[in-house]
Structures are given as structure tokens and as C-alpha cells.
Amino acid sequence: MTAQYLSFGALALVTLWSAYKVVTARLITHAALWMALSFTSVSGIFLMLQQEFIAALQVLIYAGAITTMIIFAIMLSSIREIRVEPQEKRSIGQRIRASGLLAVVVGLVFAAFMTYVYYVSEIPKEAVPDAGLLTVRQVGATLFTRFTVPFEVASILLLLAMIGAIILTAKETE
Amino acid sequence: MSLADLWAQHWFRAFVTGSLVLVFALGNFYITLWLERKESAWIQNRLGPMRAGPQGLLQVLADLFKLLQKEDIVPRNVDRILFLIAPFIAHIPALLIFLVVPFGPNMVVADYDIGIIMIAAVTSYAVIATFIAGWGSNNKYSLLGAMRGAAQMISYEVTLVMSVIGVVMMAGSLKLSDIVLAQAERGVLGWYLFPQFIGFIVYLIASLAELNRAPFDLMEAESELVAGYHTEYSGFRFAIFLLVEYVHMIAWSAIAATLFLGGWVGPTPADIPVIGPKLFGWMTGPVWDNVWGFFWFLFKTYLLIFILIWIRWTFPRVRIDQLMDLGWKFLLPVSLFNIFLTGVMKYGWNVLAESGSPLRWIFWLWR
Amino acid sequence: MEQTRELLINMGPQHPSTHGVLRVLVKLDGETITWAEPDIGYLHRCFEKLSESKTYTQVIPYTDRTDYLSAITNEHAFCLAVEKLMGIEVPERAEYIRVMMAELQRICSHLLGLGAMALDLGAVTGFLYAWRDREKIYSLFERITGGRMLYNYLRIGGVRNDLPEGIIGTPKDGRDKADKTIWGFINYFESYVLPEWDDLLTNNRIFQWRTQGVAPLPSEVAIAYGASGPVLRASGVKWDLRKNVPYSIYDRFEFDIPVGKENGDCFDRWVVRVEEMRQSARIVKQALQWLAENPGDYIAPKLPRVLKPPKGEVYIRYEGSRGEVGVHLVSDGSANPYKVKWRSPCFTHLQLLPVLAPGHKLADMIAIIGSIDIVLGEVDR
């Protein structure tokens, strides 16, 4: 079991660290790539939970499509610097603010709060032992029988997203 | 710990099989590169490399050795981190694709249930690698190449996925070995090439675009963008991109062979009528099955590679807007139509198969 | 949302598809060209100034090097100018040899131009097929003149030497003798090469996508910019100096002038060149027939060693492979020309680039450069 814990710890660390870097990276392209790494390690956590389908979707949609979309969005923005200029000296207050110490503290408080919520809540503390493998077949069998209406609504949602994007760009190019 | 115990450990097995796959990829990279040169020479009334080794077999080695001796230049203005990690990221999906490809009846590294989705997922990293190579180079040609590459690869990824859906519908599984077995049951003429002919053609065109090979090699179009997204790379960093390109070509051909041409399924000498069982009866058993399976797998893969090379040296390059139009306005609707057709035909067969009505022969191909 | 910024890029001087050392500055919006400007002069070799310190005969090898892909036609133009200045009568056999060589050279030059255009559009095989057939012409030329690319073969008043024994061949020669006899080459070219070009490229769907409708050049614009040769004819103007202002013995030959549409695009320029090769082959055949029927060895008149043309000036218009080659020759009566002015068709055509390119994609740029078929050696001289 130790290997499992170790790998979970590593994945969690990578996820958190890369998420932190997404916010603090100076170059926006780097931030996008840190985000891709974060998504990837989250998919690793899904794999550890034996949810291969969800893990694959995580990579396909988040690390693939969303990252590509963000990269395209970056191409539209005017941020162009590739090198970071050396910084001038700053006061301690500025440094604290810049180093993200505050963010770390807030994050820790939030984590502590969430741990508390987790302990007092009714959710079983142990992972459900027989959750089993969520196969694609099961997803399909459930999605297309019980959740027909939400499924069709999803198509309308996607359609609206597409039409929205088209209208936006059409306006922009006029 | 004995070797058997070690073999039971997945990480050990992963290392061994991974090394084998790496050797397979590198070896076939070598052969494909040589084949490309010879075949292009053949098409163009030339001899191709002849000096190094018999039929120029060692020419690729000589070229690689030349690249080994090149200075590793990192230009001054590049985004160093992105520039340096791009080849690494590019290499990862090229190898991961082989995880789920069945090389033979019992020769799959890791037979995941989500095989095809995994391939699609892993491929998305190729887009990112291309993009950061182009963006990190801080070169106008590279940037244009990266933009083209990203747009082209995402557009054709959609088409590629859609063209494969038909096969999944026929086989009822995403596992590649299941798909091969489903085809094996149907006999030689039951390969999905025939019922999924539209899907196969769309797959071929889309994989050409996904591979950035002519006539869709727009992101490295040498007459427009010099070398596209890897203009700034030199020495072996450049060679890695070359390697990845060819390994991808092998991988996509292998997947096409698996999905549409029956993978490792093929006749063995023991299948020859009358004399076969007598003369080659000893050529059966699990080991020989794998040998013959691997042979047929390689044969089909190289057939497709041959076709890809043939196409490359025959057609001019299309323009980027024409490529996009082809993808979004033609291939995507066609592949959607293929899904529709497969659905209707399969349903028709399921309904009529038992009825004995003569109408059922219309749907027979989709049985 | 911030406005899109235009991207200014350099195409050339070290670019794979600028046919020599041409630099084109291109402004891009996305991938659409909004502005383009050629920057020339990287190959300037002072041809015109250099000629002033050479004798008339010594200038001929320099003319080879202006449009180095079409050397014979340049020599022909210059020789015609000097002959007109001095009033020299050229022997009939020499005239036929000159015309035959010039038309073979035209085929050779068009082959390379079209092949290079195909290469730029990504059809590497088409380029190598062009190279293969050009090689056959070169080996013929090598036997006739001793040189493969730069010949120095024409002389003022005639040609340097007669055709070698057996090079004409017979009309029955086919593919097997394509690089041994001229008849063999022409038969091979007409029966094998031209259909192959049609199959491989002209009728290729992708090729048509890439060229049809790209960079249309209205005929009035073409005339206003001084376009000539295949570029002008592709815009639907039936203008060929060989027919309209006949020189040498072109009035004795039968051939057609292929023209394109009113708004000639890259595809028209391609088709016109392919057709011109066919017409050139026709002319060569007629010349070969005459040469076979009229053997002789009078190929150049006896002239003094140092030519001193009378004072005066002369202008010759010559239909070169790429358009109108103009030679303006001024003589002050000494052994050296006072002034040689070379009108280069490529130089004129290059000015069309800023007109043709805007509004098209970056990829069309190379199709345009390929279709106006420039040789930088001639542009910069």
C-alpha cells in the first residue's frame, strides 16, 4: 500500500505545485503549460481511483482541448515578452505580497476548513470499497437510458457555446 | 526475488516492454526513413542513397552520425525553457500510442478497455509540443508554423476520432484487441475496411494531416516557412522531431492496420488447403501464432506506410485555408454521415438477421 | 479586445523558394498578405558597365550570365543587335541552328521554371521530372556547344561551329535516343513528357486549387506594368515578338501563340508555359527538317578580328524565354560598345509582386513568385 500512498502523494504535490505555478508564473505561456501539467496529474489521481474513463476524459478535454483553447486565447492577447527583466529591490511588505505568502496562508486556512468539513460530514470516510471500475459501457448504459434528457440538453448547451463564439468573432471581424 | 516474481511486478514489466517498444520504434524509424528515401527515389527516377552500405542501408546511420556531431545551438532570443522541453514532450505521445497496439495475438503491452480514447487523449500532447516548440523559438516562421500546426492538428483530431467511431460501433468495444478479434471472426473479407470504407478513407486523409505529411505538411512547409516550427532546432534536438514524426507515422499506420485491416489476423502456412496441415502443422501453438501475427501486423503496417510515402511524393501541398475547409466542411460531415450510415445499417441487420427476409442482404456487410 | 497587429517578415535573401537571392518584405495579418515589397540587388554584377570595357565579341559570354537559365536567347539577342548595327548578313544555316537552339533553350528554361514552381507548391516529384528532361537537353547542348549551361556558342554573324555529326537524328528516333539526338528528344518530349506533366500536375486537383484564382492579373494592368512574354500572354493578350515583330527567320515557321484568360491567374501562366513548350517543339521540328534537307558548312561569315561598328545606336526586341529582352546598343565607332542597356523581363515582372500579392495567403506568395518565373541574375544583372 505504501507505493500507492507514495504515488498519490507525488501526484497531489505535482497537482498543487503546478496549480500554484499557474497563478504565479510570470509568463502566461508558462502558466498555460503548468495548467496542462496540473490537469495531467489530476488525471493520474483519477487513475489511482480506478476511473480510467474519467482519467482519459480529463486528459482529452482539459489537457488537450482546454489547454489548446487557452493557448489560442493567449495568441490573441498582447502579452509578448519572453524573457523576464531582473527585478528591482523591494521592501519587505512588497516581497511578502509578491511571494504569495498570503496566498499560502489563505490556502492553508481553506485546507484546514475543508478537512474539518470532511471530518464532521456524513460522507463515509473510507473510500467505498466496491465502487469498482466505472467502465465506458456502464457510462453509456446509464447515460443513454436514465439521463436521456440531460444528454440532449448538453447538445443544446454545446450548440449555444458555439453560436456564442461565432457571434463574438463575427462582431470582432466586422 | 526470482525473475518470475519480478515479472509479476507491473513496473518491471513496464520497463521491459517499454524498452522493447522503444527498440521497435527506433528500428522501424530507421527502416521507414530508408524506405522513404528509396521509395521517393523510385518514384522520381533516381537511385536514392547507394554509397553507404548495400542499397544505401547505412545512409540513415551516416546521417544520424552527422547530426550527432552538430553543435547544440540554443539561440539567444528564445524562451529557453519552452525551447528545451519541447522535444521531450513531443517524444512522449509517440511512444505511449504503442501501449495499446496489439502486435500479435498475445502481444499487447497494456490492453486497456479505453484503448482508442487513450490514443486520442495522448495525442493532445503532440499539439502542445508543436506549439511550444514554435512559440518558444521566437521566430516568425516558427510561430506561423506553430499556429498552423495547432489549428491543423486539432481540426483533424476531431475528424480522426469521428472516423474511428464507426469501427467501434461495429465491434462494440474500445479495446483494440477486441476489435481485432471481432474482425477475425468475420473472416478475411469481413475486415472493417469494407463496411467502414468511408471511415477508412477519412481516417487516411485525416491521419496524413495529423502527421503533418505532404500534402498536408503545412507546419513545416519548407518552401513557405523554411522549416516551420522546428526552424531553430539543430543537431539532435532536430533529429528528435524527425524521429517523432516517423514514429507517429508508424503508430498511425499500425492503428489503421489494426482497426481497418484486421491487425495481426492473417493466414499462416498451416492454413494452406490440403498440404498445409501436413507440411506446416508444426507451425502452430501460441509462439508460432504470435510470430505469424506479428508478421501480418508488420506487413499491413508497412503497406500503409508505403501508401503514405507514395502520397507524399505525388501530390503538391494544399494551402492552409483549403486544408481547413477540407477538414471542417467536407471530412467532418462525411465522417458524421458514416456514423449515421453505420448506425442504420447495423440496426437494420440486427432487426432483419433472424427474419429470413431477402432484404437482409442489404445490411449483410454491416453484420 | 486588442486589435490584431501586423507581422512584418522577411522572405529571403536566404529562403528556400525565392529563386536565387531575392528578399521580399511581407506584412501579414494572420496569414493574409497586406503588403509586399521586393528588395533586389543581391546579385548585381555590373554587367552593363563591364560591357563597356570589352570588345563586342567579348560581351557574348557575359550575356549568358544575365538570364543564366536561358543563355542562348540572350546571346541571340545581343548578336542580332550587333549584326543590325553593322549590317551583317547571317548565313541561312546559322539562322536555322540559332532558332533551333533558342527554342530548345526555351523548352529547357520553361521546364526549370515550371519545375521550380511545382517544387514551391510542394510537388517535389514534378521538379525532379523537369530536372530529368532538362538533363537530356543539356547533354545535347554539351555535344553541340561544349558547355552545359553557359555556352558562348553564338558568334556575331553566325554560330561558332556546325552541328556535330549525327546529332539531328531521324524523325523515327524515340525515347531511347532522347539524349543522343534532337529528334529523339523532341519525340520523347511530345509523346511522353507533356502528357506526363498534364497527368501529374496540370490536371491535379490540389494543384488546381493552389493556382486557379490566385493572383489574377488583368490584361490592362499587365500592359500598364510592361509585362511581356508568358506573363502577358497568360492575361489574354496575344503578343509575341516572334510573330508581331518578327526577327531572325521566325516568319518562316508555323506556330501558335497560346493565350490565357482575360484575368490570367497562376494556373493560366502555368498552362501558357506548358503550351509554349509544345509550340517550341513544333518550331524545332521544322528547323530540324530544314537542316536535314540542306546540309552545308557555311555557318559564319568572315569578319575582321576586331569589330568596329559604325557610330550609331540600335535597339533590338527579342522574345526571350521569360519575356521581352531588349538590347540597346550605342556605338561610338571604337572597338568597345559605348553603352549596353539590357532590358530585363524579370525585372519588370518583379514589379508586379506588390500588385499581385496583397489579399492572398503567405503560401500563395511563392506560387506567385513561381508563376512569374524570375531569374535573379537577370533582375540584378
Added chain:
Amino acid sequence: MPYSYVYLPIFALLAVANTAIMIGIPKYLLAPRNPFHGEKLETYECGELPFDDALVNFNIRYYVFALTFFVFDMEAIFLYPWSIVFQELGLFGLAEMFLFLAVLGLGLLYAYKKRVLHWV
């Protein structure tokens, strides 16, 4: 079997190791190292010195491609489970998916009519 996914990271590791070896060995053992800080280290601009920054903001039209790709990628995700089970669902499943495809097809048609799927 969660462990069977150990193949993914190990394969990725092998790919990275292979790249590192292939780049590293020539770099430190065979290749010349001549850090001449001159024009050699400039980026390629066809033989001219690079001018202007390469990284400009591009036309917004490109963004539509990313979004359309995203929408169809989502659609593909619904298609995968459906394609496995559609034989068991019968006519109902068929109709369900065709409705879904038709709705998204409308989006593609709209994009086609608005001429936004046109590379600039």
C-alpha cells in the same frame, strides 16, 4: 487493477530518458562546443538580422477553430460510450444520438453560413 496504469508514467519516463540520452550524449561527448556569441545565436530570419518581435497577437478568427474543436471533442466523448452500447439500446439509442448529432450539425451549419470557419 490500478497498477496496470503504471505503464503510462513508465513509458513516458522512457521517452524522456531516450530524448535526454539522444540529446545529451552528442552534446557533451561528440559535438563541438563553440559558444561564439555573435550572429550565430540569432534566430533565423532568412539571413537578415531579426527585427520586430515574432510574438504578435493573432486574428481572433483563429479562436473559433479552438472553440469548435472543443465542442466537437465534447461530442466525441458522448459518442464513445454510445457507440459501444447502441446495439443494446435499439432504435431509441439510435434516435437519441442522431438528435444529438443533428443539433451539433446545426452549429456547424451556422458556422458555415456565417463563414467563420475560414482561415485568414
